[in-house]
Amino acid sequence: MKINIDQVANLARLNLTEEEKKLYGEQLSNILDHAEELQKLNTDKVAPTSHAIPMKNVFREDKAIPCKNTKDIMANAPEEQDHMFKVPRIIEE
Amino acid sequence: MSKYETVIGLEIHAQLATESKMFCSCSTKFGAEPNTNVCEICTGQPGVLPKINKKAIELAIKTGLALNCKIEPMSVFARKNYFYPDLPKAYQISQYELPIITGGHLEIEIPNEGENSNSRLRKKINITRIHLEEDAGKLVHKGAERIMGSEESLVDYNRGGTPLMEIVTEPDIRSPLEAKIFMEDLAHLLQYIGVCDAKMEEGSLRCDANISIRPVGQKELGTKTELKNMNSFRFVQMGLEAEVARHTEMKASGEKIIQETRYFDTKTHDTKSMRSKEEAHDYRYFPEPDLVTIEPDHKWIEEIRATLTELPEKKRERYINEYGLPNPIAEVLIATKSISDYFEECLKIENKPKEIANWMLVNVMAYLKNKNLDIKDIVFSPRELIELIKLIEKGTISGTAAKEVLIKALETGKNIKDIVSESGATQISDEGALQQIVKEVIKNNPKQVLQFKSGKDPVIMYLVGQVMKESKGRAKPDLVQALLRKELS
Ligand SMILES: [Zn+2]
Numbered sequence A: 001m002k003i004n005i006d007q008v009a010n011l012a013r014l015n016l017t018e019e020e021k022k023l024y025g026e027q028l029s030n031i032l033d034h035a036e037e038l039q040k041l042n043t044d045k046v047a048p049t050s051h052a053i054p055m056k057n058v059f060r061e062d063k064a065i066p067c068k069n070t071k072d073i074m075a076n077a078p079e080e081q082d083h084m085f086k087v088p089r090i091i092e093e
Numbered sequence B: 001m002s003k004y005e006t007v008i009g010l011e012i013h014a015q016l017a018t019e020s021k022m023f024c025s026c027s028t029k030f031g032a033e034p035n036t037n038v039c040e041i042c043t044g045q046p047g048v049l050p051k052i053n054k055k056a057i058e059l060a061i062k063t064g065l066a067l068n069c070k071i072e073p074m075s076v077f078a079r080k081n082y083f084y085p086d087l088p089k090a091y092q093i094s095q096y097e098l099p100i101i102t103g104g105h106l107e108i109e110i111p112n113e114g115e116n117s118n119s120r121l122r123k124k125i126n127i128t129r130i131h132l133e134e135d136a137g138k139l140v141h142k143g144a145e146r147i148m149g150s151e152e153s154l155v156d157y158n159r160g161g162t163p164l165m166e167i168v169t170e171p172d173i174r175s176p177l178e179a180k181i182f183m184e185d186l187a188h189l190l191q192y193i194g195v196c197d198a199k200m201e202e203g204s205l206r207c208d209a210n211i212s213i214r215p216v217g218q219k220e221l222g223t224k225t226e227l228k229n230m231n232s233f234r235f236v237q238m239g240l241e242a243e244v245a246r247h248t249e250m251k252a253s254g255e256k257i258i259q260e261t262r263y264f265d266t267k268t269h270d271t272k273s274m275r276s277k278e279e280a281h282d283y284r285y286f287p288e289p290d291l292v293t294i295e296p297d298h299k300w301i302e303e304i305r306a307t308l309t310e311l312p313e314k315k316r317e318r319y320i321n322e323y324g325l326p327n328p329i330a331e332v333l334i335a336t337k338s339i340s341d342y343f344e345e346c347l348k349i350e351n352k353p354k355e356i357a358n359w360m361l362v363n364v365m366a367y368l369k370n371k372n373l374d375i376k377d378i379v380f381s382p383r384e385l386i387e388l389i390k391l392i393e394k395g396t397i398s399g400t401a402a403k404e405v406l407i408k409a410l411e412t413g414k415n416i417k418d419i420v421s422e423s424g425a426t427q428i429s430d431e432g433a434l435q436q437i438v439k440e441v442i443k444n445n446p447k448q449v450l451q452f453k454s455g456k457d458p459v460i461m462y463l464v465g466q467v468m469k470e471s472k473g474r475a476k477p478d479l480v481q482a483l484l485r486k487e488l489s
Helices: A005-011 A018-039 A070-074 B054-066 B176-192 B233-252 B298-306 B312-323 B327-333 B337-349 B353-371 B382-394 B399-412 B416-423 B431-444 B446-453 B459-470 B477-488
Strands: A084-088 B004-015 B077-081 B091-095 B105-111 B120-134 B138-142 B152-156 B163-169 B205-215 B225-228 B261-265 B270-273
Touching: A005 A018, B004 B176, B004 B233, B054 B120, B054 B163, B054 B298, B105 B176, B120 B176, B176 B205, B176 B233, B176 B312, B205 B233, B225 B233, B233 B261, B233 B270, B312 B327, B312 B353, B327 B337, B327 B353, B337 B353, B337 B382, B353 B382, B353 B399, B382 B399, B382 B416, B399 B416, B431 B446, B431 B459, B431 B477, B446 B459, B446 B477, B459 B477
Parallel strands: B225 B261
Antiparallel strands: A084 B152, B004 B163, B004 B205, B077 B091, B091 B120, B105 B120, B120 B163, B138 B152, B205 B225, B261 B270
């Protein structure tokens, strides 16, 4: 199955070289081919599943706990101003 | 010239009243220092696992029950993938194919368009679905008010991960006014059942609208536009009115309406295109692998139903039918849950709905409005209000004095009994003490006494007034009159 590697790269915000496009394009196509193979199976009587293990209703209680690692998290900011992450202006045209 | 019909559907985002975020334990408290309520999970650090907030599920189910919806036996969270600086994971966890709630409706009252403009028409607005998701962070744009002109952006992730409930309506709304009424009624309901504080101005309730117009009688919908940034009830109506006008003008001049996202400019009062890239909306939804399905059973749903308080509409009817209150009074009493709670708390102590309503509305509410306070903010308890009403009934204090006592109680938080005994506002019902004043008034007003004796009976009221004045309003007028007549006979 042919994949539009330019579109995929664009959606993932990746800047790929021509060689990379060729390499990853082939690899991703192979994966889709395999999925296509699986599609041939008749699954009419099988409910869709998003999980391998039969689990449901895993919840936590609504309790606020102060965050301790805010310093480490701020350390990830490329640039910081007023304790906020400074990002390039958002261009929407 | 109304040959076009307006068709509006709303998408409403309501922040759920939880203590912690949707998938982590960070606080959802509004107004904290930037980036202090953030952790590994809500900022999307590698290797972390989200965990669903049970309360958020319960609040969504509660909303579904209040809006006559179907609670789905199974719902699933999905990842909605897109890049935006307010979304650190580069995906939002949301519900897509299998939302937690489907169907349902809210009944609203709209003005009847006939000659009788005072009559109201009831109308059902159908709910398509309600799903859960997480909020994004907040962008602070520097250098310009809107996205377009800013030089750089600052991001505060405190809001990121806050539980949101998205309520989607059918395109059942036929005018901007209807949309505003729907939003007000929905906000009232959400606030009432305690799932959302529903303040549009603060962003805990947000509204986007899909809008189109079509010739009256036509079945197919016209090209729609999506309208954003209507952050007050008034702006919902104004924004939609501006957009309807734009559509109508374009149709009239034969221009083609483009499907796009627009925002309401609150300064110029018109709508402007957001000009966002359409190709970017390839969200590639897939089931969130880190979360399992939500499958509420009957028992859990019934437990949630039991926490559902009487809805405002029902309450209003009951206040009218059971307590004999006029509709306008019932409406003020159901305006917020804290007011109706207060009213009902009073009723539990003493079953005097009319007196309680009267004192609450005329005096307490007026004071609160004046001071811009909520009834929750005052220490003056229902027990105290009842105490006051009883003192008036017993004749211990006069109605006029009671008003002053009440204001003092509201201002100082002191209890009624103390204020009354300190201020000496109690009525003089002791005849001996009054007798003295009566005699003095007769002595000081010979002219009026003469008039009365010569047959001008109404002059007695002047003399009563004088006694009341001398006693500083603490005498019982009927007793005063009796004493005067006895003295003058
Ligand atoms: Zn967090």
